[in-house]
Amino acid sequence: MQEKSDEELMAAVMSGDQRALPLLVGRYHALLLGYLYRLIGGDRPLAEDLVQETLLRVLQQRTYRSDRPFKPWVYTIATNLAKDHLKSAAVRYGSRTREEGDPLVNLSDNEASPEERALAAERSREVRAAVAGLGEEYRGVVVLRFYQGLKLQEIAETLQIPLGTVKSRLSVGVDRLRNVLSQSSRGVG
């Protein structure tokens, strides 16, 4: 049987089809968790809360039209929620540090020596710090493009900005990443 598109699944969910919900959530849970985790700087519990809030908004909004691409729409909701959170007073005054905890690393316990794990964790911190230091407007486009794999037009629709602005922000964003990461690479190496 042909796999249903996101839009078809969403239309089925809106009509009350209980079978479509697990399929749609299964497709987007990991994607949204990865996106929000990186957008807010690496806080997993907060990212999980925001994923749930995003999907709740998706279900509560009765305005979805099936002729509208679902993916940019759901990313728009997630982005706006993350922005609201980042603007909140609690975050502004740093009541919750986003640097706490070890970053996730790619090496499994069986493969890596303690030195390798320490080095991987250090490199992961560097990348996290570099992405977090981009600034909100550049971080969004970089994460959507290079971590989530969205097309340029989809990013424009998600962030509701012109295509040219997407390109210029990406250009500035990756340039800043290069500057930061090349300096840290020299430092680590």
Add this chain to the structure above:
Amino acid sequence: MPDPQSSLPFERPEELTAALREQGATPNEAADLLPALGRLHEWPAPQPAFEDTRLLVARLAKELRAQSPVRQAIHEHSQDRVAILLAIARAQVSLFRPGFWLVSALITAIGAAVVLSKLDVDQALVLRASGPLLAFLGTLVAFRGRGVRALELELACLPSPLQLAVARLAIVLGYDVLLGLALSLAFWLGDTGQVLELTLSWLMPLLLVVGLAFLLSLRLSASAAASVAYASWLAILTLTATSGLQTLLLVPELLGLGCIGVVLLIIALLRLRTDLPRLLPQP
């Protein structure tokens, strides 16, 4: 969609280069940026476990509107409305007796024969009178009208009374239009000239009468509605013929009459939906 579990969307250097070129980087700039972007995978994202997703679905499911299995089944049935309408129409065809098909074709053939024989009669007038006769027949055969008391039975079926009415209309009008095409082909082969005008003289009054008859059938029996509609049209024809106002039935006016017929049909269909409670038999 990229696999969120382990990989990034642009893993290989050539994919990253292509992505950078797409956003406007030159080859040299892209080469310069590759090492930094190649490090992005060093910061992986957490992956939800299957149990996490299951719990999330359970929490979200409470937000979904509760919907009965019956309503869900109806919704699934209404997904492809055109296909369903065609299926209903196909089932309804068997209810039309052979007499309907034959008499309609015979009336059309007589109209064509009169025109093609070039008898000294008003050819357009013959067609204006014979075309709506098909509408009269169609209304008699296809619609039950008020008083037959079949509405309760129809309401118990999955297709709504409106769907049944539209399906029957599609049969009647489809067959009439088919006969109209055959008629115009006959005119064209018979080299009568004014093929369009003659065809419109036949088809447009037909639309007017079928629209009027269908609207009236919401208040009258099918035979009364069809008779009133056809008699009204014959009266108009007589009036225009005797008072020398036949210029009122030229091509633009005929098109206008056809449009009025279509509007009457739409009104009748809308009224059918809103008038259902009133159309039910009173205790």
